[in-house]
Amino acid sequence: MINFVGAGSGAADLITVRGKALIEQADVIIYAGSLVNPALLDYKKDSCEVYNSAVMTLEEVIEVMKSAEKSGKTTVRLHTGDPCLYGAVREQMDELERLGIPFESCPGVSSFCGAAAALHAEYTLPDVSQTVIITRMAGRTPVPEKEEISLLAAHQATMVIFLSTGMLKELETRLLSGGYGEDTEAAIVYKATWPDEQVFRCTVSTLAETAEKNGIKKTALIVVGKVLGDTYDRSELYNPAFTTEFRKAVK
Structure with a gap:
């Protein structure tokens, strides 16, 4: 299984609980070294293999995934923020689908x-x-x-x-x-x-x-x-004169 994991916005403790667990369980991690906080790698187990995708091509990334999958290993592809934004993730998913390799995505804090x-x-x-x-x-x-x-x-x-x-x-x-x-x-x-x-x-x-x-x-x-700036209207949701499904307006 390949798990695409959003590393969060920067701080190591802003990764999701699920994302941290996936890193802890991973046998192989491919991380975007130019952008992902390396402190996140502190969560990995000692035997985990680590690859920095900043110096890799798409083809090289896929080769590592294929090799890990063939060996029955679990891979985390660690992207900065949430991979759905400027993550170049679709091209990886399409190639994995073509190869019949299963994958899942774990969103992150952009x-x-x-x-x-x-x-x-x-x-x-x-x-x-x-x-x-x-x-x-x-x-x-x-x-x-x-x-x-x-x-x-x-x-x-x-x-x-x-x-x-x-x-x-x-x-x-x-x-x-x-x-x-x-x-x-x-x-x-x-x-x-x-x-x-x-x-x-x-x-x-x-x-x-x-x-x-x-x-x-x-x-x-x-x-x-x-x-x-500092100019805006107050939200109606919390306006005492505004009736909602959960409370009646105060007259």
């Missing part, structure tokens, strides 16, 4: 959740934003034209932007051309939930300047939107 925790933020505030757009700038991996940043920015929703720290000047331009004001609240969250986490609050027009000033070049998320 770094966009860790960033919200670091910011003490709620991404969906009444009368401000009820939508979260998770996206990235086009780099060596292209982005579909219809998902170009300025087009998404036109919604004025909360945006969480992955894998774009090295392109912040261009990101600023696209966000502004899409409709965000220069003074729209923004933040750079470096290594959310890791021991060396850093949070830098700024505006859309000062993203690049803030990153350069603080030496942030990678491993950071960009959060944009007025949910980072």
Whole structure:
């Protein structure tokens, strides 16, 4: 059995209970060494074989899985955050299906959740934003034209932007051309939930300047939107004048 496991947003104790148990039971672990906190490997048993996928190709990863399966071993494929976001996991699953090798997925805490925790933020505030757009700038991996940043920015929703720290000047331009004001609240969250986490609050027009000033070049998320401000409506759910299935309104 191959278990795809979300390692969580960074801190070793933010992996799920199920994910930790799978690591403890694994005979083989293939982990994304460029992003996963190596402290998670402390949970493994001494006899476990460990492979760092940062220096491997897809074909090499699959070969290790095939070999482990042939030997009756249990494999954990440890991905950063939750593998469903920018995890390059589908191509592995498709190949395993082709080979007839069984697999399961164990979700993890995504770094966009860790960033919200670091910011003490709620991404969906009444009368401000009820939508979260998770996206990235086009780099060596292209982005579909219809998902170009300025087009998404036109919604004025909360945006969480992955894998774009090295392109912040261009990101600023696209966000502004899409409709965000220069003074729209923004933040750079470096290594959310890791021991060396850093949070830098700024505006859309000062993203690049803030990153350069603080030496942030990678491993950071960009959060944009007025949910980072202080103006919002109170939730109706906890309004004493609002009747719900569980309580009646106070008149």
